[in-house]
Amino acid sequence: MSISYIRESVKLRLWGRAGGRCEYDGCNNRLWLDSLTKAEFNAAYIAHIVADSPGGPRGDPILSEQLKADISNLMLLCDSHHRLVDKVEVGLHPAERLAAMKKAHEQRLDVLTSITAEKQSHILIYGSNIGLQNAKISYGGAMRAMVPERYPAEVVPLSLGLKNSSFEDRSAEFWSIESEQLRSMFRASVRPRLRAGDISHLSIFALAPQPLLILLGTLLSDIPAADVYQLHREPPGWCWEAQPEQFEYVLEEPESSKGIPVLIFALSATVTDARIHSTLGEDVSIWRVTIPDPHNDFLKSRAQANAFRQTVRRVMDRIKARHGEQANIRVFPAMPVALAVEFGRLLMPKADLPLEIYDENKVLGGFVRVLEINGHLKGTI
Secondary structure, rough: OOOOOOOOHHHHHHHHHOOEEEEOOOOOOOEEEOOOOOOEOOOOOOOOOOOOOOOOOOOOOOOOHOOOOOHEEEEEHHHHHHHHHHHHHHHHOHHHHHHHHHHHHHHHHHHHHHOOOEEEEEEEEEEOOOOOEEEOOHHHHHHHOOOOOOOOOOOOOEEEEOOOOOOOOOHHHHHHHHHHHHHHHHHHHHHHHHHHOOOOEEEEEEEEOHHHHHHHHHOOOOOEEEEOOOOEEOOOOOOOOOOOOOOEEEOOOOOOOOOOEEEEEOOOOOOOOOHHHHHHOOOOOEEEEEEEOOOOOOOOHHHHHHHHHHHHHHHHHHHHHHHOOOOOOOEEEEEOHHHHHHHHHHHHOOOOOOOOEEEEEEEOOOOOEEEEEOOOOOOOO
């Protein structure tokens, strides 16, 4: 029986290391709960590996005094195993065996309790002029959208895009400069850290013309784990909401595969066949991903974004199967910013067909081809 005084702080540390469970090998009983009655009370005994007196179990003329209150010499045991090691089978429980039990138990508890949901995420912000408006995304707004599922890994976000650019998206210079700037900044500030393993998760907040958002998605690809956020109008902010009831995407396929493959995303607005014909002519084969009532604030939940990824992955595979390996897909996007990024992320450079991305600009009279993805011509990525 222990005769030494053990400080309360040492007892608390021992309880913490043992996880409130018996440290005898194979026991692991909870020491704050009666298994039969479920009554909660302290049922633990603090046992000495080397007794606190030379005449006690495993006592030593020198070590007993030195280790009598040392946490390395203390074990948390249930009543049965305390009696077993100190009274019934003392000879079968030398100090070395008990020390090994203590070490194994506490290491196992440390490993198990260290398993947590990874919550740190690096905020990535990308903004570019949309028409005459300059996109601004606040760090505070991004952070509020993340918590409590994620927390910022750094106080300064990864920021891409030109600040206070004087170029507008109606000019050819805009697309050339913005796309090259995006690639350059990504190569300089994001890609090295991804390769080095400094970034394990990204939270992406982006406001830009849709072709540039698709380009951003292709740079990110599916390699790093990421959450892409959508800016909502009602209620305002970036926070995801619950999945709307009875929601589904509609895939409309062409009857013929003879014409140029065209992929329309009619999600935030309606895109009619007539507008495609006025841009490309009549020799087209139109594929459309839409919803029953296209509008610019339909995207509310992560589940909708995940369903979009599944739908579009199926569409890309079907277009390739029907139009062949040599086709180029003309893409006409009218979609939320988050889905534009997600579309780029799910593209597979070596497997998917090259894309020609169009942007609608009323100043220029309609849709204009502005970027190429996975292509073989000048200006592609």
